[in-house]
Amino acid sequence: MSLLEIENVSKSFGNKKVLNKVSLKLEKGMIMGLLGKNGSGKTTLLKLINDLLTPDEGKILVNGNEVGVLSKKDISFLPERTYLEPNMRVEEVLNFFKEFYEDFDIEKARKLLEKLDLDEKARLSKMSKGMKEKVQLVLVMSRKAKLYILDEPLGGVDPSTRDYILKTIISNFSEDSSLLISTHLISDVEKILDQVVFIDQGQIVLHEKADELRDKNNCSVDEVFRRMLKC
Amino acid sequence: MGFDFDNDRPIYLQIIEYIKKMIVCGYYLPNQKLQSIREFAEELGVNPNTVQKALFELETMGLVFTERTNGKYVTADVKVIENVKNNLLKDRAKKFFYEMKEIGLNEKEAIEYLLKNGGKE
Known part of the structure; x- marks a missing residue:
């Protein structure tokens, strides 16, 4: 059984079809990159998996359960936009997460924050964009979830922060879980991906192992993407 | 990294x-x-x-x-390691001679050049 199974999922907003019969499987222990341009349907797909939107047709199974209360326990989601109250201090957010999620490992979160030089006493509103992104990533990666979903985790960070974030992702993900990362910054993340999925105009146009794609085309995933989607 | x-x-x-x-x-x-x-x-x-x-x-x-x-x-097994090392050396040497040939030196000239100048300026 796959950890994530998406079958024939479609979603429209008004008369705009954002996702068109998308099917996708993600096995345990894998890091998958969901790659697409802005407006290709990435975030909508992630929202459907997280039960923040309902599909018009098709179904989504997470660890064998249809999305809903059960699947939320299995998924740790880093949304593109922050949902944290800016006036909170980091330590308050930690306690909030501890109360909210049974699987939140507050000790692990503290250690990670320390490693990333983040002060628990600091208020989110006083932090830079990069620092806030780090805090949110720490929160998400400190849950013992089955499926981690990161929507554009490297949005506004500098290269050294990016390396830190990638390292944090690699060292905190276990063989029993899987990771789905959406991004349009392909060259930054491609070396940590097992599998790549290209999404364009609401449809999956390619799904392959990253190294096989490089081998076949003699170039980077980023390059294949540019050629295929003409950008 | x-x-x-x-x-x-x-x-x-x-x-x-x-x-x-x-x-x-x-x-x-x-x-x-x-x-x-x-x-x-x-x-x-x-x-x-x-x-x-x-x-x-x-x-x-x-x-x-x-x-x-x-x-x-x-x-x-030290022999296995030696073997791999030899293959790597062979590959590199071949590549070196190939590139020297492109610049117009045959193997003998390439070796002479190396002995005389090494990689120095």
Whole structure:
């Protein structure tokens, strides 16, 4: 059984079809990159998996359960936009997460924050964009979830922060879980991906192992993407 | 991150080359225990599955072996290591002579040039 199974999922907003019969499987222990341009349907797909939107047709199974209360326990989601109250201090957010999620490992979160030089006493509103992104990533990666979903985790960070974030992702993900990362910054993340999925105009146009794609085309995933989607 | 990968080529091949070189140059000694897959992954900034694939290939080549539950080790067979080293040397030498030929030196001239000037200015 796959950890994530998406079958024939479609979603429209008004008369705009954002996702068109998308099917996708993600096995345990894998890091998958969901790659697409802005407006290709990435975030909508992630929202459907997280039960923040309902599909018009098709179904989504997470660890064998249809999305809903059960699947939320299995998924740790880093949304593109922050949902944290800016006036909170980091330590308050930690306690909030501890109360909210049974699987939140507050000790692990503290250690990670320390490693990333983040002060628990600091208020989110006083932090830079990069620092806030780090805090949110720490929160998400400190849950013992089955499926981690990161929507554009490297949005506004500098290269050294990016390396830190990638390292944090690699060292905190276990063989029993899987990771789905959406991004349009392909060259930054491609070396940590097992599998790549290209999404364009609401449809999956390619799904392959990253190294096989490089081998076949003699170039980077980023390059294949540019050629295929003409950008 | 520790190692600069070329995104144009399969990452697992580059990890194989990297570990191979570390073994033939003596950084890892025969029968020495290698760090865990996870440690390699963190060090190199790549996916643990990719490291696993590279180590599997190295194992198929006989350069690495698995001690049940205890991790991966460099082979104790010095001959295997010598062999790999010789092949690497042969490849590099061939490439060198090929490039010198492109510039107009035959093998003998290329060797003479090396003996006289080395890589110096």
